[in-house]
Amino acid sequence: MIRDWPAMRRWSLDYLRTAYATTPVVTLRAESGRVIMNSETGAVEERMQLREFIGAVHAGVNDRYLTSRMSALPKSLRRDTPLPMYCAGASWHNSNLWIGPAGTIACLHRDLADNLHAMVSGRKRFTLVAPRQGSLVYPNGLFDSFPNGCRVDIECPDYSRFPKLRGVETVVAELEPGDAIYIPRRWWHHARTLAVSVSVNFWWASGLQRVIVLLADTIKRVRGISR
Ligand SMILES: O=C(O)CCC(=O)C(=O)O
DSSP: OOTTOHHHHHOOHHHHHHHTTTOEEEEEEEETTEEOEETTTEEOEEEEEHHHHHHHHHTTOOSEEEEEEGGGSOHHHHHTSOOOHHHHTOSEEEEEEEEEOTTOEEEEEOOSSEEEEEEEEEEEEEEEEOGGGGGGGOBOOTTSSSTTBBSOOTTSOOTTTOGGGGGOOOEEEEEOTTOEEEEOTTOEEEEEEEEEEEEEEEEEEOHHHHHHHHHHHHHHHHTTOOO
16 A cells, blocks of 8 residues: 555655754653643643654654644645545545654554554554454543543553453554554554654545544544544
């Protein structure tokens, strides 16, 4: 799917840092690599220039994760990562750029749209849980600051607090440059960055699913939740 992307040839960290030095990007605060979820506002966003973020990655800092909307980034970056044919027919799509150092963790959560996550460089491990097993991962409530998240650490299960976790079946996939993973809507997913990574994902939805995605986004915005 992505072998022929210009990004696969061009997007080294040094290229991005030089060519898009002053491009503003959105990062999420992380603690020892784990993305922080504030109990009131969800993820904690911080804006900076791309060269500042990549400089911190080179310096071995592990307290931020770049997750910027592709639509807010220069057109030339979007041209380097063309829309995959699988989602081209959808009436709604959205796309993010992700850059993070090794050890970055996006904890188990689910999205309402279908998703393709493609690795340009680096390595990531995805752990997936099927929607039918949702009750076993102790989902957060609808009014939580992270309504699409859950209370468990799927990599380090605490069976005494969360005994139902014993029944969970996971699907684990390690992605390398040029790989992409399809994460169907409502599938729980946890991502650990194994080596400094640059990736791009695409969410898409059509029909009633599109209405549900847009409604959920609007409710989050009204509540002041950033992710
Ligand atoms: O790659 C990550 O760290 C998280 C990706 C993710 O949550 C997604 O693609 O929906």
